[in-house]
Amino acid sequence: MSRLSVSDLWKGYASTEVLQGVDLEVHAGSLTAVLGLSGCGKTTLLRVIAGFERAERGSVSLADRTLDDGRTYVPPEKRCVGYVPQEGALFPHLTVEANVGFGLSRRERRGDAVAELLEMVGIAPLARRLPHELSGGERQRVALARALARRPHALLLDEPFSSLDASLRTRVREEVHALLREQGVTTVLVTHDQEEALSLADTVAVLRDGRIIQQGAPAELYERPADQRLARFLGAVNVIDAEFEDGTARTTLGALELRDDPASGGAAAGVVMVRPEQLDVRLREEGAHGESSAAGLGGRVERCRYYGHDALLHIRPEEPSGGEMLLARVHGEQALPVGTRVTVAARGPVTPL
Amino acid sequence: MSTFAPTAPIASGWTRAWSGRRRWPLVSVAGGAIAAALVLLPLAFLIIQAQRSGWGEVQRLLLRHSVAVLLWNTVRLTLACTVLCAVLGVGAAWCVERTALPARRLWAVALVLPLGIPDFVVGFGWVSIDPGLHGYLAAVMIMTLALYPLVYLPVASALANLDAGLEEAARSLGLGPWQAFRKVTLRQISPAVLGGCLLVTLALLAEYGAFEIVQYRTFTVEIFTEFKLGFDTAAACALSLVLVLLSVAALGGELALAGRGRAWRAGPGARRIAPRIALGRLSAPVLAGLSALGGLALGVPLGALVYWMLRGSSTTLPSASILAAAGHTAEYSAGAAVLSTVLAVPVSALAIRHRNRVTVLIERLAYLPMALPGLVIALGLVAFSVRYAFALYQSALELIVAYSILFLPLAVVGVRSAMGQASPRLEEVGRSLGCRPATVWRRVTLPLIAPGLGAAFALVFISSATELTATLLLHPTGVNTLATQFWAYTSELSYGAAAPYAALMVAISAIPAYVISRRMTTLARGERAR
Numbered sequence: 001m002s003r004l005s006v007s008d009l010w011k012g013y014a015s016t017e018v019l020q021g022v023d024l025e026v027h028a029g030s031l032t033a034v035l036g037l038s039g040c041g042k043t044t045l046l047r048v049i050a051g052f053e054r055a056e057r058g059s060v061s062l063a064d065r066t067l068d069d070g071r072t073y074v075p076p077e078k079r080c081v082g083y084v085p086q087e088g089a090l091f092p093h094l095t096v097e098a099n100v101g102f103g104l105s106r107r108e109r110r111g112d113a114v115a116e117l118l119e120m121v122g123i124a125p126l127a128r129r130l131p132h133e134l135s136g137g138e139r140q141r142v143a144l145a146r147a148l149a150r151r152p153h154a155l156l157l158d159e160p161f162s163s164l165d166a167s168l169r170t171r172v173r174e175e176v177h178a179l180l181r182e183q184g185v186t187t188v189l190v191t192h193d194q195e196e197a198l199s200l201a202d203t204v205a206v207l208r209d210g211r212i213i214q215q216g217a218p219a220e221l222y223e224r225p226a227d228q229r230l231a232r233f234l235g236a237v238n239v240i241d242a243e244f245e246d247g248t249a250r251t252t253l254g255a256l257e258l259r260d261d262p263a264s265g266g267a268a269a270g271v272v273m274v275r276p277e278q279l280d281v282r283l284r285e286e287g288a289h290g291e292s293s294a295a296g297l298g299g300r301v302e303r304c305r306y307y308g309h310d311a312l313l314h315i316r317p318e319e320p321s322g323g324e325m326l327l328a329r330v331h332g333e334q335a336l337p338v339g340t341r342v343t344v345a346a347r348g349p350v351t352p353l
Numbered sequence: 354m355s356t357f358a359p360t361a362p363i364a365s366g367w368t369r370a371w372s373g374r375r376r377w378p379l380v381s382v383a384g385g386a387i388a389a390a391l392v393l394l395p396l397a398f399l400i401i402q403a404q405r406s407g408w409g410e411v412q413r414l415l416l417r418h419s420v421a422v423l424l425w426n427t428v429r430l431t432l433a434c435t436v437l438c439a440v441l442g443v444g445a446a447w448c449v450e451r452t453a454l455p456a457r458r459l460w461a462v463a464l465v466l467p468l469g470i471p472d473f474v475v476g477f478g479w480v481s482i483d484p485g486l487h488g489y490l491a492a493v494m495i496m497t498l499a500l501y502p503l504v505y506l507p508v509a510s511a512l513a514n515l516d517a518g519l520e521e522a523a524r525s526l527g528l529g530p531w532q533a534f535r536k537v538t539l540r541q542i543s544p545a546v547l548g549g550c551l552l553v554t555l556a557l558l559a560e561y562g563a564f565e566i567v568q569y570r571t572f573t574v575e576i577f578t579e580f581k582l583g584f585d586t587a588a589a590c591a592l593s594l595v596l597v598l599l600s601v602a603a604l605g606g607e608l609a610l611a612g613r614g615r616a617w618r619a620g621p622g623a624r625r626i627a628p629r630i631a632l633g634r635l636s637a638p639v640l641a642g643l644s645a646l647g648g649l650a651l652g653v654p655l656g657a658l659v660y661w662m663l664r665g666s667s668t669t670l671p672s673a674s675i676l677a678a679a680g681h682t683a684e685y686s687a688g689a690a691v692l693s694t695v696l697a698v699p700v701s702a703l704a705i706r707h708r709n710r711v712t713v714l715i716e717r718l719a720y721l722p723m724a725l726p727g728l729v730i731a732l733g734l735v736a737f738s739v740r741y742a743f744a745l746y747q748s749a750l751e752l753i754v755a756y757s758i759l760f761l762p763l764a765v766v767g768v769r770s771a772m773g774q775a776s777p778r779l780e781e782v783g784r785s786l787g788c789r790p791a792t793v794w795r796r797v798t799l800p801l802i803a804p805g806l807g808a809a810f811a812l813v814f815i816s817s818a819t820e821l822t823a824t825l826l827l828h829p830t831g832v833n834t835l836a837t838q839f840w841a842y843t844s845e846l847s848y849g850a851a852a853p854y855a856a857l858m859v860a861i862s863a864i865p866a867y868v869i870s871r872r873m874t875t876l877a878r879g880e881r882a883r
Contacts, residue, residue, distance in 0.1 A: 076785045082785065103787045147786075
């Protein structure tokens with residue numbers, strides 16, 4: 001159980017700086033997901049932590065031991081950091097057994113250690129197979145067992161599930177998650193899949209343009225993203241003009257409770273973020289009552305995307321209040337035909353951006 | 354597991370090139386430097402030798418009338434043979450790969466096998482049954498029959514890997530079958546055709562034995578004669594420089610032509626295999642043509658060998674001396690195979706793992722001997738050893754070094770492809786599992802590249818065992834190899850005595866030709882099964 005910390009890490013190749021001052025704290029025994037688009041430097045970050053690349057500036061330390069700070073440099077074999085590269089990178093000339101036992105001493109290999117590891121990841125019957133005879137999910141499990149064999153102080157996973165097809169991915173992900181929980185090993189997982197990051201990790205760190213722009217619990221990131229771009233990256237979002245007044249935001253959807261006061265209460269106007277699942281959509285009875293703003297905003301369904309478990313409605317607000325298209329997530333059975341007139345109301349606290 | 358794309362871009366400077374490593378891969382750099390120096394050594398001493406006799410003298414030597422005749426002889430032979438090889442190679446490859454030919458797999462093997470017969474043995478076969486064969490036409494025929502597989506092999510593999518979708522798209526756009534072949538298929542296989550033609554040209558420029566047998570004088574024959582019989586080192590070196598220029602011109606020509614139309618490869622999943630074309634009424638003429646080609650290229654030389662073996666067995670066969678010669682051949686070839694394979698490892702490692710301007714230059718230099726005829730390398734080494742290291746002159750070591758330089762490109766091709774498969778990711782994983790770099794090399798890299806090392810060793814061994822020209826110049830005095838003994842008997846017209854030596858060399862080099870053709874057909878079958 002060791003804490004991993006990276007501070008002010010810089011690393012570049014020929015003409016581009018890939019990492020530009022990365023700060024990352026991974027608590028002992030936790031699983032941190034580093035989330036970013038492809039090419040943002042996720043893999044480079046892992047490679048520096050693993051010791052395959054040297055830091056240009058800044059430091060990496062594990063359990064108070066400096067691994068790399070520009071002067072001292074601990075080679076990868078002395079770091080006690082497990083690494084699971086994309087697609088596993090199993091040694092093609094070795095059996096599953098020999099792959100898992102690779103990092104163990106000759107004596108350890110002869111004992112039960114390897115069999116136990118294979119049992120643990122659920123591939124004991126495959127011990128004598130060669131890597132090319134395994135499925136994608138099995139390969140990932142072998143790679144994981146191999147990395148865990150030496151009881152590493154930290155484990156690095158580089159997009160471990162991206163090569164698996166959708167149905168398998170969820171299952172392998174769950175199994176790996178359970179296993180890591182059980183082992184309690186400090187883990188960094190990099191991914192470009194926000195759903196994976198939010199659902200698996202204790203902490204999510206978002207890497208963009210070579211920096212960590214935000215790090216926090218999944219819910220915190222989802223509810224209080226650092227900026228609009230991140231808000232959109234983590235999921236669909238409505239950005240609505242608002243005027244702020246003691247703890248509430250006045251918007252076309254009515255007065256909404258604010259999660260935080262906008263920065264030290266200075267600004268009187270700005271925008272708030274409303275997630276599609278925060279919108280309630282009701283059918284509007286024709287002409288019975290006038291349009292009361294307390295009941296919500298009148299609109300017309302312009303597009304309906306049906307996903308089975310839920311549906312995403314694109315609703316065009318009607319004059320006179322007008323405004324941008326709204327996205328609302330409703331239960332699958334509430335998918336409404338295009339053209340339906342509806343009333344939209346917002347629920348729960350909203351976040352100023 | 355899919356392939357691993359190299360992630361590191363070509364670095365621009367020294368500091369960046371080695372970043373991520375604590376220090377330079379000193380062993381690799383030293384090995385690469387030795388390989389580069391060895392390749393440059395013969396060339397450098399040719400130039401030094403020519404300079405020593407004075408450029409005025411060189412000019413006088415080169416501007417003789419006989420040189421113009423040699424040039425004309427060499428060029429007209431090269432052009433005719435290359436064109437014929439291209440036509441035969443492409444035609445045969447198309448028939449085998451794209452038509453519903455009966456006994457297709459048998460043809461696929463039989464048409465490659467002539468590659469396993471050394472050119473001078475082909476010449477021997479023809480002349481021994483018809484002593485009247487000599488001159489231009491005989492040289493063209495013999496060399497075409499010996500060399501067409503160099504075009505056939507790459508073209509057949511290109512055709513087997515061709516995406517049928519392209520041709521079908523062309524047909525759907527209104528092109529007839531012949532137009533589609535010319536505008537689409539031929540364009541796609543043109544790099545393979547050009548590459549094959551380049552190999553044919555280089556082989557023709559380097560050939561000595563076959564031309565000597567049919568008494569056709571090319572540059573190489575003249576250089577050999579000037580040096581070996583006239584003891585005129587200055588003239589030999591001056592002529593060699595012209596030969597090198599001709600080879601370099603051939604390389605440049607291929608580069609210029611190939612640069613214009615690179616084949617486009619669809620992703621592996623997107624490729625479809627074209628249905629084979631039924632031959633119908635054309636079956637008989639196609640089969641007759643292929644049979645004639647196979648018969649002339651394979652049947653005549655092998656038949657002649659068998660005939661002389663049977664005839665020769667009635668005379669007393671010096672079996673002790675053939676064993677001794679085989680022993681020497683094996684010894685020198687194994688030495689060369691070890692040396693060039695060992696040199697190929699750092700060259701490939703640098704070119705793949707530490708790609709920058711210097712290592713790319715080293716890699717290119719390692720391929721340079723492809724354009725250097727064995728005779729040129731041998732002369733360069735002679736020029737070096739006679740003046741600076743006389744102990745080396747006509748020693749076993751010198752011959753081994755000559756083979757190693759000559760066949761270094763083969764070794765690099767073998768090792769490099771294996772090294773490319775051994776992903777650096779695997780080495781990194783090995784280190785993250787607690788192994789030091791040397792241990793990772795032993796437990797991961799070496800087992801992964803072992804097949805490549807084996808292939809490189811085999812290729813160099815076989816090529817050395819069947820090499821004639823450099824062997825004749827450099828073999829230790831009084832020690833005969835299979836090639837030199839064969840040559841001695843052939844020169845005395847003792848065909849019966851020469852035949853067992855040739856048969857042994859054919860046996861040695863037929864094995865890889867067979868393996869290569871088998872692998873090609875199984876590969877193609879595997880693709881279809883997918």
